[in-house]
Amino acid sequence: MARSNKPMLWLPFAGGGLVAALIIPVLILITGVLVPLGVLHLRYETIAAFAHNPLGKLIVLGAVALPAWHAAHRLRMTAHDLGLGSGIAIKAACYGTAWLLILAAAGALIAV
Amino acid sequence: MSETITLEVLRYHPETDSEPHFQRYVVPYRDDWVVLDALNHIKDNLDATLSYRWSCHMAVCGSCGMTINGEPKLSCHSFLRDYRGKVVRVEPLDHFPIERDLVIVMDSFMEKLGSVKPWLIPKVEKPLSAGEYLQSPGQMQVFHQYTQCINCLLCYAACPQIGLNEDFVGPAALALAHRYNLDSRDGGRDARAEVVASNEGIWECTFVGACSEVCPKHVDPAAAIQQTKISASVGWLKDLLTPGAHR
Amino acid sequence: MVEFRARAVVIATGGAGRIFPFTTNGAIKTGDGMAMAYRAGVPLKDMEFMQYHPTGLPGTGILITEGSRGEGGILVNKDGYRYLQDYNLGPPDPWPRKKAMELGPRDRLSQAFWHEQQKGRTIKTPHGDVVHLDIRQLGEKLINERLPMVRELALAYVGVDPVHAMIPVRPVVHYTMGGIHTDIDTATPLPALFAAGECACVSINGANRLGSNSLAEIVVFGARAGRAAANFAKTNPKPGLAGKAGEAAQARLRELFGREGGGDSVSSLRKAMNDTMESDAGIYRSEDRLRQTCDTLADLRARYRRMPLQDRSNVFNTDLVQALELGCMLDVASALAQSALQRKESRGSHQRLEYTARDDANYLKHSLASYQGDAPPTISYRDVVITKSQPAERVYGGAAT
Numbered sequence: 001m002a003r004s005n006k007p008m009l010w011l012p013f014a015g016g017g018l019v020a021a022l023i024i025p026v027l028i029l030i031t032g033v034l035v036p037l038g039v040l041h042l043r044y045e046t047i048a049a050f051a052h053n054p055l056g057k058l059i060v061l062g063a064v065a066l067p068a069w070h071a072a073h074r075l076r077m078t079a080h081d082l083g084l085g086s087g088i089a090i091k092a093a094c095y096g097t098a099w100l101l102i103l104a105a106a107g108a109l110i111a112v
Numbered sequence: 113m114s115e116t117i118t119l120e121v122l123r124y125h126p127e128t129d130s131e132p133h134f135q136r137y138v139v140p141y142r143d144d145w146v147v148l149d150a151l152n153h154i155k156d157n158l159d160a161t162l163s164y165r166w167s168c169h170m171a172v173c174g175s176c177g178m179t180i181n182g183e184p185k186l187s188c189h190s191f192l193r194d195y196r197g198k199v200v201r202v203e204p205l206d207h208f209p210i211e212r213d214l215v216i217v218m219d220s221f222m223e224k225l226g227s228v229k230p231w232l233i234p235k236v237e238k239p240l241s242a243g244e245y246l247q248s249p250g251q252m253q254v255f256h257q258y259t260q261c262i263n264c265l266l267c268y269a270a271c272p273q274i275g276l277n278e279d280f281v282g283p284a285a286l287a288l289a290h291r292y293n294l295d296s297r298d299g300g301r302d303a304r305a306e307v308v309a310s311n312e313g314i315w316e317c318t319f320v321g322a323c324s325e326v327c328p329k330h331v332d333p334a335a336a337i338q339q340t341k342i343s344a345s346v347g348w349l350k351d352l353l354t355p356g357a358h359r
Numbered sequence: 360m361v362e363f364r365a366r367a368v369v370i371a372t373g374g375a376g377r378i379f380p381f382t383t384n385g386a387i388k389t390g391d392g393m394a395m396a397y398r399a400g401v402p403l404k405d406m407e408f409m410q411y412h413p414t415g416l417p418g419t420g421i422l423i424t425e426g427s428r429g430e431g432g433i434l435v436n437k438d439g440y441r442y443l444q445d446y447n448l449g450p451p452d453p454w455p456r457k458k459a460m461e462l463g464p465r466d467r468l469s470q471a472f473w474h475e476q477q478k479g480r481t482i483k484t485p486h487g488d489v490v491h492l493d494i495r496q497l498g499e500k501l502i503n504e505r506l507p508m509v510r511e512l513a514l515a516y517v518g519v520d521p522v523h524a525m526i527p528v529r530p531v532v533h534y535t536m537g538g539i540h541t542d543i544d545t546a547t548p549l550p551a552l553f554a555a556g557e558c559a560c561v562s563i564n565g566a567n568r569l570g571s572n573s574l575a576e577i578v579v580f581g582a583r584a585g586r587a588a589a590n591f592a593k594t595n596p597k598p599g600l601a602g603k604a605g606e607a608a609q610a611r612l613r614e615l616f617g618r619e620g621g622g623d624s625v626s627s628l629r630k631a632m633n634d635t636m637e638s639d640a641g642i643y644r645s646e647d648r649l650r651q652t653c654d655t656l657a658d659l660r661a662r663y664r665r666m667p668l669q670d671r672s673n674v675f676n677t678d679l680v681q682a683l684e685l686g687c688m689l690d691v692a693s694a695l696a697q698s699a700l701q702r703k704e705s706r707g708s709h710q711r712l713e714y715t716a717r718d719d720a721n722y723l724k725h726s727l728a729s730y731q732g733d734a735p736p737t738i739s740y741r742d743v744v745i746t747k748s749q750p751a752e753r754v755y756g757g758a759a760t
Contacts, residue, residue, distance in 0.1 A: 001227075001307050006315040007345035014341075077318045081272065126674050144418055144516065155677075156626035160669035163677045167385035170421045170512065189515065212675035 009073055016070025023063055048112070057109040064105040065098075072098035115141040117192055119150055121162065122203040124210050132210060134201075135159075141192060147200060148176055148187040151214075164214035171328050174262030177269065178214055179203040184269035184326050205269040207278070221265060224281050227307045228289035233300030251296040258291035258336055260329040267323035267333055273316050280316040281307060283323035283333035290336035293343070301343070309344040317341075360609050362601050366592035367551050369584045370396060371577075374535030374557040376409075377684075378692040379641075380633035381487075382532040383415055383422040392558045394687035396539040397694065401547045402727035404560040404741075405537035406691070407699035407709045410568055411642055413468035415531025416517055417486035423528055425570045427509050427521075428461040430501065432494040434468070435525070436480040442490070446471040448756040459756045466567040466708040467755065469530035473642045484527060491525035498522075530642065534573060536564045536708065537695070540727060545584040551591060551598075555584035562725060566707025615682065618667035625681045628659055628666060632685075632692055640696055645712045649700040653735060656693045660733070663689055694728035694736050701738040702726060719750060 034040040050056040076094040080086045116138050124132040137158055139150045148166055155162050166176040169188045176187040181201050192200070208216035234245065267283035268274050274282055289308045293301045307313055317337045324334040372392030376384030397403050413434070414423040428434075431454065436442045441451045441460065448463040448471070455462060472490060475481050481488035494502060494509070499522045502510055506521075513519045513526050538560040545553045545561075556577045563576050601608075635655040639648035663686060670678035704718035705711050724740040731737055 001310040001312065003305055003309045003344075003348070004311045004313070004315050005348070006311065007348035010315070010341060011345050011349075014345075081276070081318070125672060127672055144518075160624060160626070160678045161672070163670075163675045167387050169385070169419055170516075173385060191515075212672075215675050 012066060012069045013073040016066035016068070016073075018066075019063065020067040020070055024067060027063070051109060051112045057112075061102075061105055061109055065102045068098045068101045069095075117141040117150070117195065118199045119147075119154070120199050120201045121151075121154070121214070122210075123162070123213050125212060136199075141196065143193050145192045146188050147178070147180055147185075147190040147192065147195075147202060150192060150200070151187060151202070162214075163212045172262060174264035177205050177264045177266050179206055179269065184266040186264060186266070186328055189328060205265055207269055207271075207274050208265070216265075218265065220278065221263075221268065221282070221285070224285040225263070225288065228281065228285050229300060229304050229307075230285075230288045230292060232292065232295065232298050233303055234297060235299030245297040247296055254296070255291050255294035258287050258294065258331060261287055261291075261331050261333075262329055264328065266326045266328065270322040270326040272320055272322065273318060277312070277316060279312045281310075281313045283317075283337065284331075286314060286317075286340060287331055287333035287336040290340055293340070301347075305344065305347065308340060309347070314340045314344060360605070360612065362605055364598055364600070365551075366595055366597055367553065367588035369545070369588045370539060370552070370554040370558055371556045371581065371584070372558045374538070375688065375691045375695075376532045376535065378632060378688045378695070379409075379532040379636050380630075381415070381420050381637065383412060383420055384532070389684035389688050390535075390558075390691035391684060391687045392554065393538055394690045396547060396549070396552065396554060397690060397728075397730045399549060399552070400730065401549050401552065402540045402729050402739075403537060403691070403694045403698075403736075404540040404725050404727055405562055405566070405698070406535075406695040406728055407702050407726060408536035408564075408566045408707060409532060409640075409695065410465055410534040410536060410708050411469035411530040412465055412533035413472065413530050414492055414526075414528040415533075416512065417484055417489050417527050417529055419516055420531045421512055421516055422531070422533065423492060423509055423512065423526060424506070425465075427492060427494050427506055429455070430494070430497055430505055431455045432461065432492055432497065434461050434528075435491050435493060436475050437482045437490075438480065440480075442475050442480065443468065443471055444756075446474065450756070463755045464567055464569065464753070465533075466710075469642050469708075470710060472530050481529075482527065487529060489527035489529045492521075492528045493525045494521050495523065495525070534564075534568050536560065536562070536566065536568055537698070540725075544587050545580055546587060551595065553584045553588050553591075555580040560725075566709060615679075616668060616671055618665065621662075621665050621667050623662050623666040624669060625666070625678060625685050628663055629681075629685050629688070632656065632659055632689060636692060636696075640692075640699055642708075643710045643712055644699055646700070649696060652696045653693065653700060656689060656696055657735060660689050660693065690730070694730075697736050698726040698728050698738055723750065 030040060035042055051060060072094040076086065076090055079090045079094070084090060119137045119139060120134050121137060122132050123129070123135045137154045139153045142149070148169060151162065151164055164176070164178070166188065167173045168175070171186050171189040177184060178187045179202070180187065180190050181195065184205055187202070202214065204210050204214045204216045208218060211217045261284050263284060265284070271283055273280050286308060289304050292298050293304065314337050319334060319338060321334045324332045327333065370392035373388050374384065375388060375390030375393060376382035377386065377389045393403060412422060414427070415421065416423060433441055433454070434443060443449065443460050443463060444451050446467065448460050448467065451460055454460060461468070472481070475490065476488050481490055494506065502522055510521055513521045517527060519526055535557055538558050539547055539554040541547050541554050541559045541561055543561060545555045545559065547554055557573060559580065561580065564572060635652045639652040666682070668678055668682060670676050699709060702709055702722060703711065704714045704716065704722045706717050706722065723743055725743060727739045727741055728736040729739065
């Protein structure tokens with residue numbers, strides 16, 4: 001028994017859970033329902049300006065990275081619970097996918 | 113002929129049985145009887161060889177934990193009126209080896225309990241002559257809920273992570289560690305972290321919450337563990353950013 | 360069997376309420392430690408003093424804490440009348456106030472119940488006669504804050520919500536004032552043997568224990584016993600092997616396993632013991648009823664020595680455990696009954712119908728019951744140690760001070 005380094009995985013997981021709970025439903029509502037229905041109008045210029053701003057890039061990255069991490073960690077736990085074990089393959093699949101999403105988002109935000 | 117109810121009880125005798133089997137008993141149905149009363153009726157009148165643990169008959173000693181119709185419950189707090197018209201299946205608690213009939217081997221739990229150092233480790237040792245460690249009622253309220261554990265093991269029986277990994281320190285032991293960590297007189301958080309913040313400690317928990325659902329004393333061990341995850345993570349960060357500084 | 364060789368032993372095995380059928384006590388309170396010391400030659404002191412707590416739930420005997428009266432709860436009979444005022448505990452108001460009415464001592468309250476029962480003023484239930492404990496006037500908020508367990512227990516075990524209805528209660532055997540004779544430092548007359556808590560009798564509690572004093576007692580005397588035993592262990596050698604005594608104990612166990620036939624079982628003998636204790640050695644006692652109990656117990660003890668086990672396994676055999684506990688209970692019960700028979704006065708929780716007054720001239724003494732094997736115990740007496748507080752009349756009730 002020794003103190004675990006799990007906090008390294010758990011802190012972003014917990015943060016991701018908080019962010020996901022707070023903003024994902026609202027984002028889905030806006031981008032998936034209100035905008036397509038024409039209730040809300042988002043101007044490209046406004047969103048682009050937001051993404052050009054360094055603080056804006058950070059916020060968007062956070063909105064993607066933290067929930068992605070949360071999902072990865074949760075899927076890994078669920079795989080363990082379903083009897084799929086917690087070997088290197090599961091970890092690579094889950095966290096690997098999250099890292100891909102995060103890096104892709106980061107790349108896209110830097111490019112914008 | 114007055115009303116009766118049937119109990120289907122797990123029997124296991126290591127000296128003669130290769131595996132457990134069920135035995136049926138028909139007992140009187142009484143509105144105010146609990147399953148324990150039915151078991152005592154069986155032992156006193158029908159079959160003195162049935163072995164089970166019990167003592168207080170008022171949900172405070174923690175001895176009579178069993179699986180009743182699939183749920184971990186105290187047999188002294190499971191009312192026959194809730195099973196009227198059905199067969200009551202009585203088995204030992206899940207996730208523990210069976211010693212005999214409804215009696216489980218709980219040695220692993222006793223070890224886990226001891227491993228979290230469940231005693232006051234004062235911040236500064238002082239001799240008796242220096243007087244008492246003072247605590248206000250408000251300070252006591254902070255940890256009061258976590259003192260209510262009766263070690264009944266229903267939470268271990270309910271916890272699916274215990275089912276997957278018997279080395280998990282488990283809800284009751286971790287709730288007890290939390291009780292001491294929250295106690296204003298205590299300074300032992302670091303000393304306990306070796307076990308509490310290990311992979312088999314709080315980090316094996318995935319917040320299923322079944323432990324808190326079955327707890328007869330409303331201790332809420334799930335809350336204790338989640339709160340400990342936060343404090344352990346804060347401690348981990350401190351260690352990372354200022355190694356050795358806070359010890 | 361396993362042999363423990365210890366330089367000092369502390370017995371802390373609790374009381375013996377399970378010799379009665381209706382008790383707050385858990386299953387394990389069968390006087391085992393008392394019987395062990397008793398059989399080893401240590402007298403049991405003041406065994407006749409058995410406390411009935413006034414408010415137990417009918418049927419289960421579950422304790423409804425005295426705190427419910429401390430917070431202002433009242434006791435009423437079938438006419439809704441606060442009957443305690445008829446027993447020198449009144450006047451009923453102002454309420455609550457100390458040492459009056461429902462805050463009178465436990466022995467007096469239990470005795471009042473018995474009298475109400477004789478007068479036909481108690482309420483009949485399937486689980487025997489009761490009176491009503493009324494805490495409705497305390498209000499839901501206070502009950503949830505200060506008496507949450509009372510509400511939970513009443514709801515679960517008698518289907519009553521004390522916020523809206525009265526709780527049925529009756530006196531229930533609760534605490535054993537008597538026990539293993541020790542001095543003020545927990546030492547018994549047997550060197551290396553100490554005892555503390557309910558199993559012991561220093562005596563701290565006399566003929567009637569006050570509420571909460573057993574908790575204070577175990578904290579104080581538990582610490583004293585620990586220190587005394589440690590000091591003794593430091594200055595005395597380890598004992599030798601048990602030898603013949605160990606072989607004899609093993610032989611007794613084998614003999615018990617080997618018994619055949621007989622119509623008696625643990626549960627049948629235990630029930631017979633419970634029945635005689637409740638009917639003839641309860642709150643109020645008399646000469647013939649106590650003699651009856653002594654005779655019944657002597658008979659039960661003889662039958663016990665022939666009673667076979669129904670479970671002869673070697674793994675977690677609870678029939679064996681209960682049989683051993685029954686043996687202890689029968690010994691302790693006979694010490695109680697004999698001590699009660701010999702004390703021809705009424706004092707605290709020991710009440711004799713033919714001797715209703717307290718007799719300090721002859722009985723300001725502790726009783727000592729000494730084990731005589733198959734024969735009934737012999738009873739001797741020992742003066743009470745009086746230092747600062749002088750014996751006086753126990754007066755309760757009256758106006759508020």
